[in-house]
Amino acid sequence: MSPLFMPQLDAFDRKILDILQRDNTTPQRTIGEAVNLSAPAVQRRIKRMTEEGVIRANVAIVDPAAVGQAITIFVEVEVISETAEQIEQAKREFAAAPQIQQCYYVTGEADFVLVIVVPSMAEYEALTRRLFFGNNNVKRFRTFVAMDRIKVGLGVPT
């Protein structure tokens, strides 16, 4: 599924992706009109890009506040030992926590950057106790609480 060789995308594909990244419920007929292609042609391109892994998923975006998960938090995590085994272990732990929405392994002054969504600070406090204080490979972590979500998405410019 992962694109080992970079699939070739033409201008049609990019326009289609652009539309689907905004609203993937757009009818193929409408997309076709927008890009000057027939609906079946659009459908075939979408199918191909899905098979190639260009389109990774089709998902609904849910307002966290509406489901009682009102608090978004950023955390930078610095580890003590950066051996391959320790790093893999950390990756597995972070990936397994449902509150962790995003997790990146980074260069710079920290080793991991996390985006966490929780219903309350109490829950975040409990999470830090489990994930950070309870992990003796975590040297330190810095917390940033989001006051405003100015722009949230996973769209990439095409």
Place this chain on the structure above:
Amino acid sequence: MSPLFMPQLDAFDRKILDILQRDNTTPQRTIGEAVNLSAPAVQRRIKRMTEEGVIRANVAIVDPAAVGQAITIFVEVEVISETAEQIEQAKREFAAAPQIQQCYYVTGEADFVLVIVVPSMAEYEALTRRLFFGNNNVKRFRTFVAMDRIKVGLGVPT
């Protein structure tokens, strides 16, 4: 559209959201079978949650590498003056940049946290020149380059 009063969601709604956050192309009939509801009932609930703003959008997730945007970068930005007008100005600027995928206004040792997607470090360098060095209200910024995207999504636990 924004839920000023919290709409209450029952167990059916949450199960439906859970499915749609994974794959919003799942047929309503299939969802109905999974949650023990008829397809029209599922359809009405989805429509209601969309109108209430619980479901904010329906989007395709595109692999950044597949469209030549292979580099993900985190940036913490610290500003000099935190007057309302200055902050609003910064928010507008960050929101307008297509390379900025996510932007949060945060408490803590920084004021903004950005998630940026670019095709190359050269492009990132150009972006920093424009957004940070070119903005005399930016005191300092710290860059974290993602080596591995361990977990990426916008799903919230229900």
Place this chain on the structure above:
DNA sequence: GGTGTTTTTGCAAGTTTGTTTCGCGGAGCT
């Protein structure tokens, strides 16, 4: 520059999916 091959398109039919309508039944209220 022509020719055969491959690829991709558009159209039309067939199938699946989404949507509306309508009647039914339960929860809450007087």
Place this chain on the structure above:
DNA sequence: AGCTCCGCGAAACAAACTTGCAAAAACACC
């Protein structure tokens, strides 16, 4: 009880997706 209000399911309906096929580009190779 009798009433209304919601939300449900079954079926009819409308819209969208999918597939088969023939024609038109695009391409490689003489």
